[in-house]
Amino acid sequence: MASPDITGSARPARSRNNGLSAAAPAAKVVKTQTNGGRTFGIVCAAVLTVFAVLWLLPSLWAIKTSLTANSVAALGAESILKDLHPTFSSYATLLKGGDLWNWYLSSAITSVVSAALVVLFASMAGYALSRMRFRGRNIVFFAVIAGIMVPSNVLIIPIVQQLQAVHLLNTYWSVIFPQVPSVVALFVFKQFFDGIPVELEESARLDGASNWRIYRSIVMPLSKPVISAMAIVTFVGVWNNLILPLYTMSNPKLMTIPVGLASVQGSFGQRYADIQASAILGALPLVILFLVFQRRIVEGVAGTGLKG
């Protein structure tokens, strides 16, 4: 899935400021409804709740399994359901071993560095496209549009060959570098900058401030919402990317979470509780991130139409 990729249409102007809190606008409607409307509302609530429960079940099942002893889990679903003595032994085993921590470290380093580089480079290029008139501007712009259409996963073979040629395989850079040119991020930044009034920078320009100065001290501080949205979306995308690190990282010490998890299936055999616990531990940082930055993540996704 989610490489910060590239099939998106950017629509930040629309979603930037509309709070996606779904509840608010509906409130008034419900009040004006007749009795038939109220029955309808109850049916809707029931249907939605059934689906929501259905949607939660697989995760709850994984959590339940992860809290069961391996020996019990191996006996099958009914034993797992009947087991009433949750144990954290799978989590303890996994956290004691070194592998998981190495995967966390690799994922954290590659995701943080990629997010920082994407935000820096995409916002700089977006600033130039939005605020400066220069020769070659149209070429850059068409390159951006063309880049939105390139399905980056299809480029995996030439990218791996290229990384091999410059001896970057089995380094963090091999996961970071190919994810830096996020055309979608550039686009979103450019659109956001287009919305900042020119008057703000005019006096600074009269005072002789350089482009870099204006970018750093005026434009960027005004762009915090889009900066954090792009940083988080990139972070999640790089953290979850499987195909790239799968073919660039063969050293188990450098594996990212998805590659490590992919190897778990085979190497853990019948240790079902351990497998589910590692699946959950691999996702845990993202779930925490989601709970903390719910709004920004949702806006980032809605704003970029980002999908991998």
Added chain:
Amino acid sequence: MSTTLDRPVTGHGGTRPKAAVSENQTRPAWLFVAPFALFYLAFLLGPSIYMFIASFFDTSLVKTGLGTFAGFANYAEMLGNPSFWSSMWHTLQFTIYTVPPLVVLSFVFAVLANRMTRGSWFWRLAFFVPYILPSATVSLIWVFVFSADTGIWPTIQKWFGAEAPTPVLASPTFAMVGIAITTIWWTIGFNFILYLAGLQDVPRELYEAAALDGATPWQQIRYLTIPMLSRTTTLVILLQIIASLKIFDQVAIMTDGGPGISTEVALTFITRAGFTDNRIGAAAAASFLLFIVIVVIAVARQLIERAQERRAA
């Protein structure tokens, strides 16, 4: 809402006369663009061109250089290769299985959730959180749900009286269905959020007016919500098709193309040809064919979006 893509291109044609002022900005502007451009050339444009060139050569991973010139032989081979066609067919099959439910269900979920006055965090948690999980986590969860003997799905089937539950992922007929269900569960939150965002743009006065005129809730949805969300629906459908054509992760972890080659999709076929069989040239040709399909759909999306803009304006 303007098309984000065409505005700048047309917009700045008119400001050309100001070029005298901007001429001196060319160098600083390129300094701003340079870091991004460097990575763009190295990891997007460069590989695309290399892939295109390599598709005309017998390039291999074990030897350096492009290898001998092969002309259109790689393309001819791919187009005559049953494995290539079956992988393309499986990709299409996956797309057919996933797109309609992902569009319809996410629409229903969003419309219903939007009516609820309370608990929006709960619906978001239920439907959206799977989307942020790594594909590897999702795959491990669902492999276990489907696993013969120990899985919860065969157990439920037994409760309902099935004597020999279907081994979903081990069955050539149902393996792709299992992967599709996994994908629907995993990615629906993305469309759900896009629809929720779209619903914010529907003026609520319309509903109030409709309710006062005695429109039933169903009529409101049929004659207000669905037409008002048509732009979002086009976006969702086309994004969904493109995403489904690029399916790789779930297949790689859940079945690795099996049983047999019943779930081999375009990208697993390409990586196998390239990395396992060392036939970069052939894999590049297959990549380019897939690339063409995706670009055609992406362009179609642009055109449809633009046509809708024009109709709206």
